[in-house]
Amino acid sequence: MDRRLTPATDRVALRGSGIARDGITEGRPMRVSAPVADLLRAPGGARDRQLLHGADVTLIEERDGWGFVQAAADGYCGWIVLSALTDERPAITHLVMAAATHLYSTADFKRPEQGSLPMGARLAVTGTEGRFARLAGGTFVPLQHISDHPAEDPVEVALRLIGTPYLWGGNSRWGIDCSGLAQAALHGAGIACPGDSDLQRDAFPVTDTIQRGDLLFWPGHVALALDPATMIHATAWTMSVITEDIAAAIARIDAAGDGLFLGARRPRLDDRIAFP
Incomplete structure (x- = not known):
């Protein structure tokens, strides 16, 4: 099982998950109250992703000021500081x-x-x-x-984040990584999107051509096509969100030894998430 999508700790599992643990819980609906909160792979451990203000989660276990949660938007699981959560959940508009x-x-x-x-x-x-x-x-x-309605074009959403500092596991204007940018762009258009680049590559069908809105993949990296020749991505190369010529990026990444271009995938525009 992929730990990122497994709603269970070593002690407690979410009821209905089919995972055997000593403790089984229905989970507690909660919401992120902090502007941005790190989602960690262990209490006090490394950051996997971030959750943003208003994100709905299911709290599965509490431990020493930390909570193990599953995010409603994409199913991502991890540990978040309990002080970043609230049980007040007024209707999101x-x-x-x-x-x-x-x-x-x-x-x-x-x-x-x-x-x-x-x-x-x-x-x-x-x-x-x-x-x-x-x-x-x-x-x-x-x-x-x-x-109160989604953007028509995920690329237009991504372009609003030009210049944002690069941050591994980041999901916000204060710091974002490649998969965080892709997810922010698609979620802003009301399109379902997983949280990490490997999950994103598995989620969408292959396309032999490149058009605006396609996701472009390398090992451990993803970009969003602006058009057949240009892309936008969050990159550690400049430690920021930039636009770049696709052919130049393919050559540069290959020359750096970071892996060959894996091709393009086309998000399904009819695969919608609840908005907002």
């Missing part, structure tokens, strides 16, 4: 679609910001006041930065 946004105590952009949220954060909007949306927690966010 909107998604942050700008690269990032600020939270305010009142509907006034001249007031000091109360915090920040990245693209992909899920919000419970309870009303509007001028150019701001009021959130269930009482803070306000600019209406221009949020949406």
Whole structure:
């Protein structure tokens, strides 16, 4: 079993998973309350991915201030600090679609910001006041930065993150990796997408041609085609999100010994996730 998608620790398994453990649990529905929270492979261990504000999870086990969870959006499992979770789950209505946004105590952009949220954060909007949306927690966010419907083009979503610093396992404007960028782009368009590049490669059908929106793969790396000749990706080569000529990237990555180009896959535009 792939540990990333296995809803069980060494002690407890989620009921219905078919996994035998001494403890079986129904799980507890929770939601990420922090702007961004690391999803770790062990308590205090290495980061696999990140979960964003408003992400729904099932809490499977608690241990010494950590919780083992499964993310609702893509099934990814891991450990998250319990202080980043809440059991308050008002109805989600909107998604942050700008690269990032600020939270305010009142509907006034001249007031000091109360915090920040990245693209992909899920919000419970309870009303509007001028150019701001009021959130269930009482803070306000600019209406221009949020949406209650998916983008039509995942590439356009990815382009909003140009210049974002590279971060292994990152999923936000404050740091993102190649598979995090691909998932952010597709999720922003309401298209289902796994969390890691190998899972993404397995999820989508092969295409012999390259068109806008296709995913391009190397061993351990993924990019998103802007057109048949150009791509966008988060790369440790520049430690940032950049656009690059596809042919030049294939030659550069091959010359560096990082592996041959594995071809393109085409996301299924009819495979939708709940939005937001």
